[in-house]
Amino acid sequence: MITLGYTEWKCADFSLAETLECGQCFRYEKLEDDKYLVIANKQVMLMHQEDDTIFFDTEDDISFWKHYFHGDCDYKNIKDILSKDDKVMLEAISYCSGIRLIRQEFFETLMSFIISQNNHIPRIRKLIALLSKTYGDHIKNDYYAFPTAEQLKSVTEQDYRDLGFGFRGRYLEDAVKLAQTDDFDITRLQNLSTNELRTQLMLICGVGQKVADCILLFSFGRYEVFPCDVWIKRVFSYLYADNQELSQKELLKQAGDIFGEYAGFAQQYLFHYGRSNDIGK
DNA sequence: ATCCAGGATCTCC
DNA sequence: GGAGATCATGGA
Numbered sequence: 001m002i003t004l005g006y007t008e009w010k011c012a013d014f015s016l017a018e019t020l021e022c023g024q025c026f027r028y029e030k031l032e033d034d035k036y037l038v039i040a041n042k043q044v045m046l047m048h049q050e051d052d053t054i055f056f057d058t059e060d061d062i063s064f065w066k067h068y069f070h071g072d073c074d075y076k077n078i079k080d081i082l083s084k085d086d087k088v089m090l091e092a093i094s095y096c097s098g099i100r101l102i103r104q105e106f107f108e109t110l111m112s113f114i115i116s117q118n119n120h121i122p123r124i125r126k127l128i129a130l131l132s133k134t135y136g137d138h139i140k141n142d143y144y145a146f147p148t149a150e151q152l153k154s155v156t157e158q159d160y161r162d163l164g165f166g167f168r169g170r171y172l173e174d175a176v177k178l179a180q181t182d183d184f185d186i187t188r189l190q191n192l193s194t195n196e197l198r199t200q201l202m203l204i205c206g207v208g209q210k211v212a213d214c215i216l217l218f219s220f221g222r223y224e225v226f227p228c229d230v231w232i233k234r235v236f237s238y239l240y241a242d243n244q245e246l247s248q249k250e251l252l253k254q255a256g257d258i259f260g261e262y263a264g265f266a267q268q269y270l271f272h273y274g275r276s277n278d279i280g281k
Numbered sequence: 282a283t284c285c286a287g288g289a290t291c292t293c294c
Numbered sequence: 295g296g297a298g299a300t301c302a303t304g305g306a
Binding site: 023024113114116117118119120121123124167171205206207208209210211214227228229230231232271275 | 285286287288289290
């Protein structure tokens, strides 16, 4: 394949590496020369970064990718607000100041974070790639689009188990079934309040509050939610609660009081900073 | 080898 | 409605 040229995108407050590798997204590969291959929107895109410019290996329109990487959001303003009078957050943000919250497709996010529960990130990525290769559309080389709910409609719990999804097979089957009902019509979901949407998502067997909150944050742009997983429990307790163990309810209340409408951004900075430095472990 | 993972559910009380 | 066991699997 002959590469005709790149399309450049200059974007401040953006690190491609941090954004892809901070745990919010599972469909990328790091290649040599610090180039990244990202699969989304039924396409495989090669990209790399030089200073504050991203180079996309295409001459086509890249408006999808600008939207995908939350290009219309002023991160400097958010970081200033979060780090004002908060030395802990200032430290976390300086560690990974280029994280952006990726806008991911709903069904893929739903399935991916069901798969994520009680699982390691490298294995999550492997299972998602396997699911895509088994049921998704071929794109090119060994890359496959994430399957649609329609493509998964007759896949059974046992099929998932045979592929290595373990106890999550039952959850995945239920998620596909419900995702195809009118109640899960994407336009209807988008018009729900955050609390209504969370309640709706948690009707799926296998979707608890943490998975629902990841979907709210990564797919519906509900930036006030604060997904609370084992790492956030450790990191937040250590950095903000004098290392005392907080119940999830108490932690969410405190995080909401401190970070307000930008809690989701704060969560990403804390998660990546804490996990990369083994904070609280 | 043994522990544990971007949890949720089920089963007790 | 809160604590504890259980769930599959493989990476570290």
